Amino acid sequence: MSAEKPYQGIDTTWRRPRNGENAESRGSWDEFTAGARRVGHLVRKEFIQTVRNRQNFRMLIFAPIFQLLLLGYASRLDVQNVPTAVVDLDRTTMSRNLIDAFSRSGYFTITHRPSSYKDVDRLLDSGEISCAILIPSELERRIKGDRTAEVGVLIDGVDTTTASTVSGYAEAILKRFSIETMEDRIKRARGSRYANRQPDIQIPTITTRSRAWFNPNLDSKEFFVPAILALVLTFIGLTSTSMALVREKERGTIEQLMVTPISSFEMIVGKALPCLIIALVNFVCMTLITVFWFAPPFRGSMVFFCFCSLIHIFTCLGLGMFVSSFCRTQQQAMLTSFMILQPSVLLSGFMFPIENMPQVIQYVTYLNPLRYFLLILREIFLKGMGWEVLWPQIIPLAAMAVTFLTLASFTLKKKID
Amino acid sequence: MNIRRVLAVARKETFQVTRDTRSLYLALGIPLLLLFMFGYALSLDVDNIPLAVWDRERSPNSREFIDRLTSSGYFRLVLYTDSYPEIVKAIDRRTVTIGICISGTFTRDLRRPGGAEVQALVDATDSTRAGIAMSYVEVISAIYREDLLKNEARRQSITRIETPLEPRVRLLFNPELKSRINIVPGLIPIILMVIAALLTSQTIVREWETGTMEQVLSTPVRARELVLGKLIPYFVLGYINLVTVYLVSQYVFNVPFKGSLALMFILSGLFLIGAFALGVMISAAAQTQLFATQAALLGTFFPSFILSGFIFPIANMPLVCQIASYAVPARYFIAILRGIYLKGVGLETIAFHVVALGVFSVVTVTLAAKKLEARLK
Numbered sequence: 001m002s003a004e005k006p007y008q009g010i011d012t013t014w015r016r017p018r019n020g021e022n023a024e025s026r027g028s029w030d031e032f033t034a035g036a037r038r039v040g041h042l043v044r045k046e047f048i049q050t051v052r053n054r055q056n057f058r059m060l061i062f063a064p065i066f067q068l069l070l071l072g073y074a075s076r077l078d079v080q081n082v083p084t085a086v087v088d089l090d091r092t093t094m095s096r097n098l099i100d101a102f103s104r105s106g107y108f109t110i111t112h113r114p115s116s117y118k119d120v121d122r123l124l125d126s127g128e129i130s131c132a133i134l135i136p137s138e139l140e141r142r143i144k145g146d147r148t149a150e151v152g153v154l155i156d157g158v159d160t161t162t163a164s165t166v167s168g169y170a171e172a173i174l175k176r177f178s179i180e181t182m183e184d185r186i187k188r189a190r191g192s193r194y195a196n197r198q199p200d201i202q203i204p205t206i207t208t209r210s211r212a213w214f215n216p217n218l219d220s221k222e223f224f225v226p227a228i229l230a231l232v233l234t235f236i237g238l239t240s241t242s243m244a245l246v247r248e249k250e251r252g253t254i255e256q257l258m259v260t261p262i263s264s265f266e267m268i269v270g271k272a273l274p275c276l277i278i279a280l281v282n283f284v285c286m287t288l289i290t291v292f293w294f295a296p297p298f299r300g301s302m303v304f305f306c307f308c309s310l311i312h313i314f315t316c317l318g319l320g321m322f323v324s325s326f327c328r329t330q331q332q333a334m335l336t337s338f339m340i341l342q343p344s345v346l347l348s349g350f351m352f353p354i355e356n357m358p359q360v361i362q363y364v365t366y367l368n369p370l371r372y373f374l375l376i377l378r379e380i381f382l383k384g385m386g387w388e389v390l391w392p393q394i395i396p397l398a399a400m401a402v403t404f405l406t407l408a409s410f411t412l413k414k415k416i417d
Numbered sequence: 418m419n420i421r422r423v424l425a426v427a428r429k430e431t432f433q434v435t436r437d438t439r440s441l442y443l444a445l446g447i448p449l450l451l452l453f454m455f456g457y458a459l460s461l462d463v464d465n466i467p468l469a470v471w472d473r474e475r476s477p478n479s480r481e482f483i484d485r486l487t488s489s490g491y492f493r494l495v496l497y498t499d500s501y502p503e504i505v506k507a508i509d510r511r512t513v514t515i516g517i518c519i520s521g522t523f524t525r526d527l528r529r530p531g532g533a534e535v536q537a538l539v540d541a542t543d544s545t546r547a548g549i550a551m552s553y554v555e556v557i558s559a560i561y562r563e564d565l566l567k568n569e570a571r572r573q574s575i576t577r578i579e580t581p582l583e584p585r586v587r588l589l590f591n592p593e594l595k596s597r598i599n600i601v602p603g604l605i606p607i608i609l610m611v612i613a614a615l616l617t618s619q620t621i622v623r624e625w626e627t628g629t630m631e632q633v634l635s636t637p638v639r640a641r642e643l644v645l646g647k648l649i650p651y652f653v654l655g656y657i658n659l660v661t662v663y664l665v666s667q668y669v670f671n672v673p674f675k676g677s678l679a680l681m682f683i684l685s686g687l688f689l690i691g692a693f694a695l696g697v698m699i700s701a702a703a704q705t706q707l708f709a710t711q712a713a714l715l716g717t718f719f720p721s722f723i724l725s726g727f728i729f730p731i732a733n734m735p736l737v738c739q740i741a742s743y744a745v746p747a748r749y750f751i752a753i754l755r756g757i758y759l760k761g762v763g764l765e766t767i768a769f770h771v772v773a774l775g776v777f778s779v780v781t782v783t784l785a786a787k788k789l790e791a792r793l794k
Contacts (some may be wrong), residue, residue, distance in 0.1 A: 055704050059711045066715060074637040074723045076733040077545040083732070124589060126766050130732075143581045150583045157591030158599050158755055159730055161545055168552030175559035178582035182566050185581070186573070205532025206482075206562045210551045212541035213508065220544045239714075243707050250627070291736050318765060327439075330706040331619050335443035338615060342451060351728065353543065355467075355764050361458040382542050389509070 038262045042270030046244075050274065052408040053255045062237040064282045065289065068228060072294050075224040077351075079165040085112035085120055089137040098151070101177055102133060106167045130156045130268045131166055143181060210234065214382045222296045226381040227350050229290045233309070234316050234344065236282050238337045239273040240407055241320025245412070246333040266415040279313045301383030308380070308390075312373040312400050318404025319369075344370045372397040418645075422638050426646025430620065434650050444616055448608040448658045449665070455604055456670040461596035463549045469504045469513040473521040482519065482535065485561055491553045508540045510680040515539050516699050526751050527565065590759045598673070601666045602758035603727045605685070606747040608654050608662060608722040610656035610692055616654070617696030618713035620647050621789065640790040644782075648693050655689045656682075675761030681754065684771060688750045691778035692717065698785040719745035745778040 011334065051057050084102070088095050102108045108131065120132045136142075140232055142149040153170045157163045182376035214224050248254040257267065287309075291298055320337065327333040346352060348370040354362055365371050372393040379385040379393075385396070421492045435441060468486065487494045492515070496507055510567055518540040520526065526533035537554050541547035563580060621643075624630040633643070650752050659682070666672045667696035686715035695717055703709035723729060724738060744746050749770040756770075757763040764771065 010612040016447050035698050055708045059708050063711045074734050074738045125760050125762050132661050148580050148583050150585050155588050157588035159593045160596040160599050162730055164549050171556045171584050208535045208537055208554050208558045210537040215544050216543035218544040223544050256673035307715050332439050335440055336711045356460045357458050407637040
């Protein structure tokens with residue numbers, strides 16, 4: 001900024017220190033309170049600007065809530081009631097028992113019973129069913145005649161998660177049926193041979209007892225809901241902050257701000273504070289909805305949870321201000337934050353496991369603040385972990401918060417001065 | 418409707434789009450970024466599950482059981498330990514997803530009433546993957562049990578013992594269950610919606626906010642011409658993205674394309690018109706760009722991502738969400754694309770979805786023009 005500006009002489013108590021000059025001539029406390037006052041004015045102006053436009057204000061408060069509800073309800077991967085067609089060419093007690101085993105499992109809902117294999121293709125093509133069970137005409141005869149019968153299971157592989165779950169269940173059900181039949185057969189054969197000598201010899205049996213820790217009902221809601229809180233918080237924090245300063249640039253009102261006695265540092269603080277307050281309001285609303293409405297198990301400490309969230313809010317704010325510092329139009333700011341958000345969400349482990357990613361990408365995820373925050377929230381909610389386990393996640397997150405905030409204030413300061 | 422005026426608006430809008438090179442690069446870059454992410458980095462495949470084993474017996478039988486788990490390709494043995502707390506610690510530290518405990522009396526228990534029990538401790542934080550892993554363990558142990566039975570039958574010299582039932586599970590359309598094949602076609606609506614949400618939603622509100630709308634209003638251009646003219650450059654941009662996605666998914670990621678290319682491009686046009694009209698509608702209703710952005714993300718991008726069946730299957734959602742999903746055009750478009758792309762179906766199978774998409778486009782274009790007309794007055 002050039003040396004001569006119209007504000008000289010207007011403000012009698014303060015003058016922007018120029019290069020090589022410092023403000024030590026006045027008391028540092030006076031300097032501080034004056035600065036705080038100026039920041040306060042800017043914050044007030046920002047608030048008036050935000051609140052005056054009802055549309056904006058409502059959006060900033062309700063958009064995250066809507067996103068939270070939408071994501072919270074729709075993010076489900078539990079597989080149940082898979083629409084299934086059964087083609088039973090055998091029509092015997094045995095084939096009916098087999099079909100029963102499928103419908104009793106709760107994973108399959110039999111919606112169609114076509115009479116021939118031909119109709120199955122059409123149903124699968126149109127997506128009306130995701131699974132078809134084909135029972136051959138000689139099922140009972142073959143099994144009773146000690147031969148192998150083949151039961152076909154066709155699964156729509158388009159949705160891979162559902163398909164692998166369904167194929168696992170189908171295979172387990174058929175295997176169980178097969179083993180029970182085989183046991184019966186051995187017992188029968190042996191029974192006729194050793195009928196009087198050894199009435200109850202045991203045949204080899206093995207059972208697996210699985211214990212699902214941290215989420216015993218295998219409810220995908222418990223996995224997703226804490227992560228969604230993290231996601232939406234990042235979303236709103238970044239998008240609203242990144243547009244804050246650009247708006248002034250685009251409308252040209254930034255020059256008017258520059259001619260006021262406010263220093264660049266104070267301007268950054270004044271711009272960031274309203275964003276922080278909005279983010280905090282959002283955070284409180286979303287936490288209440290998550291904890292009381294979706295009510296996933298919350299096994300950790302609330303204070304610790306708030307502490308970690310605050311760090312993350314600062315990270316988002318820093319990142320948003322940084323984006324704001326080098327964008328010229330609001331559209332650019334939005335596209336840039338979108339460009340940052342997309343990979344952040346996808347590489348956070350929200351639904352795509354990080355250990356499935358190629359090694360190089362796994363290293364990249366260490367630069368993603370959301371990765372740490374997501375893990376922290378999941379561990380606090382589901383496992384009740386505290387500082388002693390989570391410090392390796394918290395330290396990088398805090399380091400990023402500091403880095404982004406410093407980076408943002410440096411670039412902004414350079415731009416403004 | 419005057420074609421010359423439409424083209425004039427289109428020309429002006431094209432200048433505006435191409436002049437802001439950073440936005441243009443981003444609009445072309447975001448789709449590629451998404452495509453590379455989904456094609457290369459992200460996968461939902463459940464394999465190589467880290468496994469820990471605590472084998473207290475160390476007998477041929479128990480070793481055989483562990484062998485069957487590790488040679489299945491689904492599990493990867495990372496920890497072989499002699500203590501329970503080690504398994505618990507490994508699960509806590511997330512180095513292991515599943516821990517198998519085999520008792521010291523495994524072989525003896527096999528022939529006892531009740532049988533031998535293998536305990537599987539599963540970190541179920543990610544419930545879907547945990548469920549799949551658990552069913553793998555169950556199937557593998559069932560196959561083992563079946564083989565034990567066969568041996569037993571042979572030992573007791575029961576002749577002609579065969580497996581009574583053989584499951585023949587076939588995975589159609591995606592036999593190796595690569596999630597990439599499912600996701601890449603589903604990505605096209607998302608990418609087109611990004612353009613709609615991030616670019617067209619700004620186009621009119623920007624004129625208001627920067628004050629250039631008055632200048633446009635002083636020209637003889639009408640609301641409908643304005644909408645149409647403004648859409649043309651974005652329409653071109655949408656098609657550029659579509660072609661890019663198609664080429665990259667074909668030649669870089671080898672996602673099979675089984676259906677008719679012409680059909681895909683025509684139906685994409687239908688979707689684009691509706692999606693962009695939705696963007697314009699938001700733009701006409703908004704007072705500020707901040708509002709337009711948030712509204713566009715909420716109204717177009719989020720539902721397309723979440724309620725369309727792109728990642729989360731619609732059948733799993735609560736009823737309210739399922740009903741809401743009928744209002745999301747991407748739902749129909751994804752069904753169409755997956756049908757054409759992966760199953761190679763023709764128009765007759767997807768007729769319902771095409772009609773729904775057509776209705777959506779007609780409704781949004783009408784509403785957008787009405788809204789803008791009202792605003793201009």
